[in-house]
Amino acid sequence: MAFAATPAPQGRVGLQQLRANLSACIDEAKSGRTLVITDHGTPVARIAPLAGESTYDRLISEGVIVPARRRTDHLDPPVSVGGPVSDLIYEQRSHHQHTPRPNESLVRG
Numbered sequence: 001m002a003f004a005a006t007p008a009p010q011g012r013v014g015l016q017q018l019r020a021n022l023s024a025c026i027d028e029a030k031s032g033r034t035l036v037i038t039d040h041g042t043p044v045a046r047i048a049p050l051a052g053e054s055t056y057d058r059l060i061s062e063g064v065i066v067p068a069r070r071r072t073d074h075l076d077p078p079v080s081v082g083g084p085v086s087d088l089i090y091e092q093r094s095h096h097q098h099t100p101r102p103n104e105s106l107v108r109g
Helices: 015-020 022-030 055-061 085-094
Strands: 012-014 035-039 042-047
Touching: 012 015, 015 022, 015 035, 022 035, 022 042
Parallel strands: 012 035
Antiparallel strands: 035 042
C-alpha cells in the first residue's frame, strides 16, 4: 500500500492507519483490492470492491492463495459422478479385491 508509513502485511491495514488514510483505502478497493482491517493485529473487518471480483481473485489479492505457476490447460477435466465419490472408489477397487462398501462392517455376525 503506497500510503503506509510502515510496511504492513499484504492487504492489511490497522484502524489508526485506516483513519489517517481512508480515501487511499477506498481507492484501493475501487481498483479491485480487498483490505483486511485489523485492531491490534486482529482482523475485524474487510473493505472490498462491490462487484466484479471472484472469490478466487479476492483470495489471491489477500495473499491467502497463490495461483498455479505451471499451466493447467493440459489436465483432464474433472470427473463427474452421479453419486458419492466413495461409490466410485468402491466400484474401481471391487474389480481388484474385496473392499467393504462404505459403512459396511468388517465384522460379520
